[in-house]
Amino acid sequence: MEHNTQFAEVTHAHAPSEGTARIWKTFWILLVITIIELSLGLTMYLFPAMPSWAHLFIKGVICILSLAKAFYIVSIFMHLGDEIRNMIMTIVVPLMLFVWFIGAFLWDGNAYRTMRNRYDKYKEEHTMERPIQKGDTTQHGFGG
Amino acid sequence: MATTATVTKTNWWNGGKSPFNVEYGKLMMWYFLMSDSFTFGAFLISYGTIRFSTNYWPSPNDVFNSFPGFEGVNLPLAFVSLMTFILIMSSVTMVLAVHSGHHGNKKGVVKWLSWTIVGGLAFLACQAMEWTHLLTGEHPVLIGNQLDVISQTTRMNPWGQHVDLAAATSALQHTPHDVLVKLVGLHHEVPQQQLAAMTDEQLRGMINVAELHVRETGPVAFGGFFYGITGFHGFHVFSGVCINIAMLVMTTNNVFERRGHYLMIEKAGLYWHFVDLVWVFVFLCFYLI
Numbered sequence: 214m215e216h217n218t219q220f221a222e223v224t225h226a227h228a229p230s231e232g233t234a235r236i237w238k239t240f241w242i243l244l245v246i247t248i249i250e251l252s253l254g255l256t257m258y259l260f261p262a263m264p265s266w267a268h269l270f271i272k273g274v275i276c277i278l279s280l281a282k283a284f285y286i287v288s289i290f291m292h293l294g295d296e297i298r299n300m301i302m303t304i305v306v307p308l309m310l311f312v313w314f315i316g317a318f319l320w321d322g323n324a325y326r327t328m329r330n331r332y333d334k335y336k337e338e339h340t341m342e343r344p345i346q347k348g349d350t351t352q353h354g355f356g357g
Numbered sequence: 358m359a360t361t362a363t364v365t366k367t368n369w370w371n372g373g374k375s376p377f378n379v380e381y382g383k384l385m386m387w388y389f390l391m392s393d394s395f396t397f398g399a400f401l402i403s404y405g406t407i408r409f410s411t412n413y414w415p416s417p418n419d420v421f422n423s424f425p426g427f428e429g430v431n432l433p434l435a436f437v438s439l440m441t442f443i444l445i446m447s448s449v450t451m452v453l454a455v456h457s458g459h460h461g462n463k464k465g466v467v468k469w470l471s472w473t474i475v476g477g478l479a480f481l482a483c484q485a486m487e488w489t490h491l492l493t494g495e496h497p498v499l500i501g502n503q504l505d506v507i508s509q510t511t512r513m514n515p516w517g518q519h520v521d522l523a524a525a526t527s528a529l530q531h532t533p534h535d536v537l538v539k540l541v542g543l544h545h546e547v548p549q550q551q552l553a554a555m556t557d558e559q560l561r562g563m564i565n566v567a568e569l570h571v572r573e574t575g576p577v578a579f580g581g582f583f584y585g586i587t588g589f590h591g592f593h594v595f596s597g598v599c600i601n602i603a604m605l606v607m608t609t610n611n612v613f614e615r616r617g618h619y620l621m622i623e624k625a626g627l628y629w630h631f632v633d634l635v636w637v638f639v640f641l642c643f644y645l646i
Contacts, residue, residue, distance in 0.1 A: 223380055229459035236456065240449045247445070251438055254645045258418040258433055272646040279641040283634055290452045290630045292623075299369050300377040304387055311398055318402045322409030330412065 239289040246282050250275050386624045390631045393593075397635050400589065401642050404582040415516035415575045417644045420509070425486055437644050440483045441636065447476025448633040451601075455626040458619025463608060466622060470605045473629065477598040484591050488584070497540055497569045499524065503531040504571060506539040511580040517573030525571040529561060540564055583643060590639050593632045600625050 253271050257263070288294035293301055369376040377384055408414050418433035425436070450472040457465025494508045496515035504525070507513045520528075532540070537560040538552045545552075545563060552560065604625045613619045 223375065223378055229456070233453060233456055236449060236452050240445065243445050244442070247438075247441055250641075250645055251434060254418070254434060258416070275641065275645050279637050279645075282637050286448065286630055286634045286637070290448055290633075291627055292455075297369065297378045300379060300384075300387075303377060304391055307391060308394065310395075314398060314402055315405070318406045319409050322406035325406075325410040326412065329410070 235289065239285050242285055243282055246278050250278050253278075380620065382624055383620070383627070386627050390627060393631065394635070397586075397589070397638070400582075400586050401638060404578075404586065404642060407576075407578045407582070411576050411578075413518060413576070415514065415579060417646075420491075420516055421487075421644060423490060425490075434644060436483070436487060437640065440480055440487075441640055443476055443480045443483065444633050444636050447473050447480070448630055450476060451626050451629045455619075455623050458613070458622040461614075461619065463611075463614055466608050466613075466619060467605065470601055470608065470622070474598055474601050474605065477594055477601065477629075480594055481591060481598070484587065484594075488587075491583075495539065495543060497543070497571045498574050499528050499571055500574060502528055503533070503536070504528050504540065504569075505532075505536055506543070507574070509580055509583075511584055512577060514575035514577060514579045515572060516579075517575040520571040520573060522567060525566045525569065528571075529564065529566060534560075537561065537564070540569065544568060586639060587643070590632070590635055593635065597625075597629050597632050600628060 253275050257268055257271055293304065369378065375384075379387075421437055422431050422433040423436065424430070424432045450469045454466050454469035454473060457463075457469060491509040494515075495506045496508065498505055498507055498515045498517065499520045507515050509515060534553075534557055537557060538549070541547065541552055541560050541563050542549065544565070604622055607613060607621070608619075613621060
């Protein structure tokens, strides 16, 4: 506690942890998650013939694993998990804006792609792996 | 201590104390990092928007597949894995420095802070090598009806879709002399002057079109986003190294010992971990998916 006597506003503090076991445990968790992410990424590379939904699924898993890594870094390394609830909330709640931010803009990008594919015939012929066939609605996405 | 004697719950909003129970500097560092995360978030999301708006995007396994010292060997994601490992490791040494600071252990702080600085510099060196490799790489591409040799810049991307053999062979007939010299140079160890003196027919005879793996040009936005975002992250790493060096000098000059606490190291640590945190998402967006 002695290191907090300088600050009147800090009225309650945990004694600093004695060992470094928790730090090293977190390191191993981060390392293992990274290795899993890499092996998933290489799986997509080695098996390019997988159906596109399988690729999408693997990418989703990698995103979730990255969020887990972010949680461990912020909670353990940055010690946010050891702060009081008010402190955690003042940081985490504003970050909820990212839910809208990511969703809205990716939706917008997809809508733009859909429109271009429909109206810009040059793009359709020259940049699509599988050009839209007449009557095919699966390529139109949810934005257009 | 009062808290051990009574069981009454602390009401943080009653006044007289910080409702967040941290000192001013640390709270402001957290708010700065939160705003910085929105800056990085905006960059990465705009990258995602552009990527979602195109039908084709290069696979990271094709773009990032080389390792210094292993020229010509296909090692997808190997070098960037090393960079990730270096950054995670330096995050661990930083948290160990903060831990030593909590215990007032000056020697421990100096030791772990030094390793963190070494890790940061190693990461920056790796990034410099990666950028150099991309900017100076030579890749055969089909532009119009002729072949060209280009590198990854903010204006050009050489990782479009593969061109079939017939189209590449016919494009070879329209390819000018200087490009033919470059194309032969990709697979033959012949002095430049000697190649330049040869006729177009001789040069074409030396080119195995299948071996070239000719591609179309890829999305132009790739380079701008890649160099912009990894550059902005690298700038954060660089400033983090500078901050850590300042902390190291202050520690060795006993500034924190006189002050009675090492809380400044904690704030520098928050910044350094944030740099690692951002890399998790840069790694995700550019290299993994």
